[in-house]
Amino acid sequence: RKQYGILGLGRFGSKVARELYFKKQEVIVVDHDESKIQAIKDQVTHAFIGNIADEGALKESGIADCDVVIIAESSDIEANIMAAQLCKMLGIKKVICKAQNTVHGKILEKLQVDQVVYPEQDAAIKLVNKLASQKILDYLELGEHIAIIGITPLESFIGKSLLDLNLRSRYNITVLAVRRGGGTIINPTGETVIARGDILVVFGEEDALKRLNLDIG
């Protein structure tokens, strides 16, 4: 079980915090707005009133001991960047930052954060793809119980072709792609032979994926 820290309780940060806690993770949140802390304290492990750009606050709150920190505050770019740099200096293994725009995002990349998130821009692209591709019908959401995941193959898969493995009949999943070396084979044919080190990108209903995962261990 991992310890997650969330800095800033806007819509994105609050949702990340509550969802992680719901998934039984340890969640510490920091915000300088007392009303936000009061509103969320029963829905997370610990909630602290503090300045995310202050090293002392990050240490006292336990953010400094987290495995993953999500910097969700993005209107105050300075606070966001300072917090990112502090988290890197404190040795946080994984730092994820919401960025206000691409200039902000590029700065964060130079600080070597692990991931930059652009919620509004991503939602805009998704909506535009849906609206402006009528000739091909719209991008269809397949539903919440469907997933695409990456798995390392079972020992028993190595050296066998996809046709032989027949994963669709056995597990009701589809192999969408095989990641190998630095590249990706999209829609691999049945002749594709699974090699050690491959990552199979599979699509299916959650139950089917769970069954496959149990076998994979």
Added chain:
Amino acid sequence: RKQYGILGLGRFGSKVARELYFKKQEVIVVDHDESKIQAIKDQVTHAFIGNIADEGALKESGIADCDVVIIAESSDIEANIMAAQLCKMLGIKKVICKAQNTVHGKILEKLQVDQVVYPEQDAAIKLVNKLASQKILDYLELGEHIAIIGITPLESFIGKSLLDLNLRSRYNITVLAVRRGGGTIINPTGETVIARGDILVVFGEEDALKRLNLDIG
């Protein structure tokens, strides 16, 4: 070619406007902040300074003649709701609204808007799914040139089985699901016979999908 109206030039609204214009659509935007209008006017068809909650402004700007209006302003809930109601009254065919939270979203649903968007909350769920499903590895983004789309089958597909059609070899695409009647067959087997009225949910690289679409016409 459709006429799109965007009300409010935050990160989401600005991105929607620029992306639609880039896709050669007609784009009208309204914002009461002159600097935002100045910044975007060369990247859209028309940009107007105005109050999105004012019927006169919606008419003068041409928003009232749009096929689709996206209400992208969401901090001022009153302005967002007023604009939504005005758009419905003006007979706009499709009204899409960004909502600040689910209470706001429910109000918009009662106004019968066509779609409510929650960019920050959706991004949070996507990130949490990526972070908190380690046992099955993380949800892998396959890249920007991959898509999942729904298509109506060619006349020549009707009555044939997926095995016969062999779409993977012919078009390098995978059929992930078949929508039929009110339901969806996930990962259909090769024996599945395509019927009139089916919608095929297909996965592949954009070029492959374009090739398929050209055939579909």
